[in-house]
Amino acid sequence: MIRIDARGKSCPKPVMMTKEAVDQGAAEVEVLVDNPVAAGNVTRFLEGRGFRVTREDTPEGTLISGIAAGSVSGGAGSAPKGVHDASVSSAPGEQCCCTASDTGLLILSRTMGTESLELGEALMKAFLDTMRQSGSIGVLALMNGGVFLALPESSASDTIREMEAQGTQVLVCGTCTKHFGITDQVAVGTISNMFEITEQVFRMPKTVTIG
Known part of the structure; x- marks a missing residue:
C-alpha cells in the first residue's frame, strides 16, 4: 500500500504523484486530496488504469483508495460502510467514448478568428456543429x-453537450476555469487537468488545434 498526501498541490500534481x-x-x-477537482482527476486516472476506486470524505480531506484489478484487499464484498464506490462501468451495449472516433480536438479560444467577436462565435458554433455531425471527435x-464555450450562456454549449451525449469525451481545463x-x-464536460488532457487528446490517431 502506498499512501500519498496531495493536499495543497496544484493541478496536475495530485495525478502525477498518483501516476x-x-x-x-x-x-x-x-x-x-483537499478539493473536488483533484478528487475527480485522481479517480478518473485510477479507473483508467483499471483500478477499483472508492472515495471517502474525512476531516482531513477526500481519501481516494484504489486497488488494481486482480488484487485482493480486505476480503471480498462491497465497499466499507460510509465509502462511496466511484468505479464506473458501461451498461451492456453502451459504447465507450472514442470507440468509433479518431480525432482529438483542442480548442484554445471561444471564437474562430479575432476580427469580429460576433462572427468568430458564429463560426465556432458552426464548426462544432459540423464536427458533431461528422462523429469524428473522440476527445x-x-x-x-x-x-x-462550456458555460451555459455560450451558443456552443448545447452542441458540446450533444457531442458528449454521442460519446465524445469533453475535458475542461481546471487551471483555466480557476484563472477566469x-x-x-461550467455546464458541460469534466473539469480536468493538463496531464489528462494531453494524455487523452494525443493518444488519438489525429489531433486538431483551434485557437
Whole structure:
C-alpha cells in the first residue's frame, strides 16, 4: 500500500504523484486530496488504469483508495460502510467514448478568428456543429479562452453537450476555469487537468488545434 498526501498541490500534481506510484508497480494506493477537482482527476486516472476506486470524505480531506484489478484487499464484498464506490462501468451495449472516433480536438479560444467577436462565435458554433455531425471527435479539450464555450450562456454549449451525449469525451481545463473565476459556472464536460488532457487528446490517431 502506498499512501500519498496531495493536499495543497496544484493541478496536475495530485495525478502525477498518483501516476508515479502506479508506474512503480503499486497495486494499492491511497491518495488524500483537499478539493473536488483533484478528487475527480485522481479517480478518473485510477479507473483508467483499471483500478477499483472508492472515495471517502474525512476531516482531513477526500481519501481516494484504489486497488488494481486482480488484487485482493480486505476480503471480498462491497465497499466499507460510509465509502462511496466511484468505479464506473458501461451498461451492456453502451459504447465507450472514442470507440468509433479518431480525432482529438483542442480548442484554445471561444471564437474562430479575432476580427469580429460576433462572427468568430458564429463560426465556432458552426464548426462544432459540423464536427458533431461528422462523429469524428473522440476527445474535445477546452483550454484558455476555450473554456468559455462550456458555460451555459455560450451558443456552443448545447452542441458540446450533444457531442458528449454521442460519446465524445469533453475535458475542461481546471487551471483555466480557476484563472477566469468560472469553475462553478461550467455546464458541460469534466473539469480536468493538463496531464489528462494531453494524455487523452494525443493518444488519438489525429489531433486538431483551434485557437
